[in-house]
Amino acid sequence: MSAQLFVVATPIGHLDDMTFRSIEILKSVSLIAAEDTRQSAQLLKHYNISTPLTACHDHNESNKIDILIEKLKNGENLALVSDAGTPLISDPGFKLVRAAQENGIKVVPIPGACAAIAALSAVGLPSDRFSFEGFLSSKQSQRLIQLEKLKNETQTMIIYEAPHRILECVKDMANVFGNDRPVGFAREITKTFETIRKMTLQELVAFIENDHNQQKGEIVLVIGGAPEEKNLDQEKLDELLTRLLQDLSVKAASQLAADLTGIKKKVAYQRALELSDKV
Structure with a gap:
């Protein structure tokens, strides 16, 4: 049987969210390509997984692809993991997966935790239609342009944001989308200080300003879509x-x-x- 590349989701905080299948796969492959080998080493140690690690991140992925593809062609099963959650979702791995597909190598997803989906499932906003926008630009001018393009989208939108930019980002959203637009705020999902709240953008600005702890950790914003235009005879x-x-x-x-x-x-x-x- 030809070798396979396993795309393995890992916990986003709570280590018990690792699936049995994920553990078995990571134990069975010959090599694990990890976003940060130091971070992944802690996870492997917790589950007594001794499989070797190699770094595969944004800065070296292009150079690492040929080596990893060659191993796969030689019959070695490999696994791809990110620091937390599902690889490729605002994490490295796309180039490797694309190269594997182009070389006729089977890519097998091993499902598990994903911060975006976890947040969407808990904030109480419509989930029948949604878009994942990843991280917005760190530059305000570019961020405002991005938000203007999203202003009239009617589906729920999921956005990741860094803690040191969260307040300015939410203020920009309130200015562009309007103070009354509903938003879900999910911080440190599955971790000790997990916070999941639903409110308006105006209320979220005040919530973050009044509690500096809300500017710490991993943050997911789930923004309600714009009201759909009514058809009138x-x-x-x-x-x-x-x-x-x-x-x-x-x-x-x-x-x-x-x-x-x-x-x-x-x-x-x-x-x-x-x-x-x-x-």
């Missing part, structure tokens, strides 16, 4: 605008129509302009 919209234009200006009539129906203000304004000459 054109005839009914025209009837409403025609009546409002009898007493109000185009601007005031379109604003009120947008508030009453949920349609976009610019749509109501454009139609109000078209109808104003007939009123």
Whole structure:
């Protein structure tokens, strides 16, 4: 049987979240490619796993690929792990997995912990549609551009953020998405000081400002999507605008129509302009 590359999820905090299958796989392979060998060595020691480790991270992955692929071609089963959670999810490993696929090597996922999914499952926001945005830019100007692009997305969004940037990031979200946008705040999931709260962005800014401990540890933000634009029958919209234009200006009539129906203000304004000459 040809060799396989196992993509192995590891705990994101609580060591008991390691699966039986993950332990057996890590014991059976000939080599484990790890994001940080020092971090992974602690996990292996806890489970009495003696398999050798080799570093495979953002800075050396491109150079390491040929060596690892050659081992796989020679019949050695390998495992890929990150420091915590599922590899490739805002962690290294994509280049190695792609290379394995391109070389006809079977890639086998070994499921387990993932901070993004754990947070989504617990914060109480819609989970039928969601997007994972990873880490936003560390530069505010670029972060604001990214948020503007996400502003009108209607699905739930999952974002990772570093503790030293969390306050500024949430403030930017409140400015772009609006103070009342719902957000789930999940910090240190499965760890001693786990915090999972749901509130508005405005409330989250105050929560973080008033408790410096909330600016520590691993953080996942789960942001509610923008309200979906309501469809309104054109005839009914025209009837409403025609009546409002009898007493109000185009601007005031379109604003009120947008508030009453949920349609976009610019749509109501454009139609109000078209109808104003007939009123």
